[in-house]
Amino acid sequence: MLRHFLQFNDCSRAEIEYLFARARWIKDRLRQGKSHLPLQGKTLAMIFEKASTRTRVSFETGMGQLGGNVICLSKNDIQMARGETVQDTARVLSRMVDVVMIRTFAQTMVETFAAHSRVPVINGLTNEYHPCQVLADIYTFLEHRGPITGKTVVWIGDPNNVFYTWLQAAALLDFKVHLSSPAGYPVDDARITAAERARLETFADPFAATRGAALVTTDVWTSMGFEAENEQRRRDFQHWQVNAALMKQATADAVFMHCLPAHRGEEVTDEVIDGPQSLAWDEAENRMHAQKALLEFLLVGEVKTPS
Numbered sequence: 001m002l003r004h005f006l007q008f009n010d011c012s013r014a015e016i017e018y019l020f021a022r023a024r025w026i027k028d029r030l031r032q033g034k035s036h037l038p039l040q041g042k043t044l045a046m047i048f049e050k051a052s053t054r055t056r057v058s059f060e061t062g063m064g065q066l067g068g069n070v071i072c073l074s075k076n077d078i079q080m081a082r083g084e085t086v087q088d089t090a091r092v093l094s095r096m097v098d099v100v101m102i103r104t105f106a107q108t109m110v111e112t113f114a115a116h117s118r119v120p121v122i123n124g125l126t127n128e129y130h131p132c133q134v135l136a137d138i139y140t141f142l143e144h145r146g147p148i149t150g151k152t153v154v155w156i157g158d159p160n161n162v163f164y165t166w167l168q169a170a171a172l173l174d175f176k177v178h179l180s181s182p183a184g185y186p187v188d189d190a191r192i193t194a195a196e197r198a199r200l201e202t203f204a205d206p207f208a209a210t211r212g213a214a215l216v217t218t219d220v221w222t223s224m225g226f227e228a229e230n231e232q233r234r235r236d237f238q239h240w241q242v243n244a245a246l247m248k249q250a251t252a253d254a255v256f257m258h259c260l261p262a263h264r265g266e267e268v269t270d271e272v273i274d275g276p277q278s279l280a281w282d283e284a285e286n287r288m289h290a291q292k293a294l295l296e297f298l299l300v301g302e303v304k305t306p307s
């Protein structure tokens with residue numbers, strides 16, 4: 001059956017747990033210097049309508065390590081920029097390549113692409129979701145602190161694409177999400193399910209939100225595509241910063257995560273992102289290991305991982 005990964009909950013809980021176990025094995029194998037080439041002869045096409053450092057490098061390197069090839073297409077490289085439809089682009093690309101990763105603006109674009117594709121489509125970030133990011137983030141938490149079920153994750157700042165993905169993950173894996181965002185930047189209730197609502201608690205005060213959290217996370221105040229709001233957001237979000245005083249409110253062994261790129265001195269201070277609680281760099285590296293597990297899963301299916 002053709003599978004896509006457009007939202008975090010396109011996978012079941014059991015499949016997400018499989019991906020975590022598989023990422024561990026794939027990462028260990030790489031570290032042991034052993035090759036793992038299940039995707040020889042397969043090609044990944046990537047379409048970028050927004051900038052990227054981690055997503056591009058992690059998919060490109062990861063696909064290569066799995067034995068496959070990569071074609072990286074920026075918006076202006078392809079005829080979509082000159083009006084070829086998403087549907088036709090999907091029909092054509094999916095006759096030639098084996099899997100497609102897309103970074104774009106509207107979630108509807110990746111959904112339309114997937115609906116006309118013969119091959120799996122992966123969401124590499126839209127305005128609405130960033131499922132590969134949260135897959136890597138929770139895998140990173142698991143590596144350092146064990147299962148996330150029952151824990152509290154606090155999101156400080158903008159309830160953006162990464163936040164809504166965390167909320168999907170909370171419903172799927174059963175953990176709590178605390179959110180503190182400025183007035184005027186609420187959660188859109190129309191976008192969340194009853195199960196997600198049940199895992200979410202919102203706070204006006206970021207310090208109150210952080211009490212009891214095992215994982216403190218944030219993101220830029222202005223996401224890609226919203227640059228026109230930059231100045232307004234700088235003013236509105238100035239008190240929603242993860243700094244040492246805020247981190248002290250969390251549990252003693254709390255970790256800090258940031259999907260990156262960070263705007264140091266805005267949503268996070270140097271002392272936190274460079275400090276002992278920060279997992280930001282492991283998190284970035286784990287994008288590659290988690291996505292390798294995902295690529296293998298979408299193209300080959302579940303593989304029995306030796307314990």
Ligand code: CP
Pocket residue numbers: 051052053054055056125133259260261
């Ligand atoms: N976190 C993330 O997706 O980074 P890039 O924008 O660099 O791909």
Ligand code: NVA
Pocket residue numbers: 125160161162219220222223224259260261
């Ligand atoms: N929320 C950010 C994440 C970047 C990886 C954005 O969409 O720009």
